[in-house]
Amino acid sequence: MSSFWSNWIIVLTIFTLVAVTWILLANQTRNDNSAETTGHIYDGIEEYDNPLPAWWFWMFVITIVWGVGYLVFYPGMGSYQGVLGWSQHSEHDQAVAAAELKYQDIRESYLSRPVEEIAEDPAAHRMGQRLFGNHCAQCHGSDGRGSYGFPDLTDSDWIWGGEIRDIKHTLTNGRQAAMPAWQGVLGDQGVEEMTEYVLSLNKQTQNTPSLISSSEKFVMYCGGCHQLNGAGNQMIGAPNLTDDVWLYGGSKSEVAQTLRYGRTGMMPAQNTILSEAKLHILTAYVSSLHIEDKD
Helix, strand or coil: CHHHHHHHHHHHHHHHHHHHHHHHHHHHCCCCCCEEEEEEEEECCEEECHHHHHHHHHHHHHHHHHHHHHHCCHHHHHEEECCCCCHHHHHHHHHHHHHHHHHHHHHHCCEEEEEHHHHHHHHHHHHHHHHHHHHHHHHHHHCCCEECCCCCCCCCCCCCCCHHHHHCCCCCCCEEEEEECCCHHHHHHHHHHHHHHHHHHHCCCCCHHHHHHHHHHHHHHHHHHHHCCCCCECCEEEECCCCCCCCCCHHHHHHHHHHHHHHHCCEEECCCCCCHCCCCHHCCCCCCCHHHCCC
């Protein structure tokens, strides 16, 4: 908050408190002891100019004193943090730290056990499910089935590998996709021809003589990552182009879009957010999604 707005809030708050106090005190006294009326008549009932009842007056006084005390001890006056230095962020951090301390020993106990074993542990499964919901479900969905641009974690198609070590490496260090744009190299006609060739690998179109010439360009520009037969390479995250699993869609227009402009999907690294024990448990949960699908 800038100093201007901080000072504005302070001045406005003090003015309001002073004005409310003045109004309360000014209306508590009269010039004499006669029960004069205010001159207002409602349905034949005259309004007398009487001060507030004592209990009502002191209730207002207590609220004003309480408000002043609150502003002294807690934030409320611009950038002033209050005598106690309280903030919702510090309270949140303290609650998180207390929870971490409470459950740390439980999580740490799983580190000594292999992922395959704790994947079958109901307690670890519930912890992993909560971790997945907090850190992964936003992209992969609460059930892990993904969406457009975000991989399905329940099938058998893994861009970077579905073994335990691969999953843990992905969670720990993240992944960065690097599908380059080929519009500048291939041109409009070249993109259309390459699209047809890629679809032929996927058996969506027939491999006609006109497509055979595109195979040379595929070997030149795409074979280094996707292999010469289009089966992909998990070591570098190059998808398999011969199956029916498409991260960004497998229609003619969607494949052409990928070829023309490229893709730069990113899986963020979780090692700066989650402890080693949490990563271990989360790995077990993600691998269990894969196992459950195969079952």
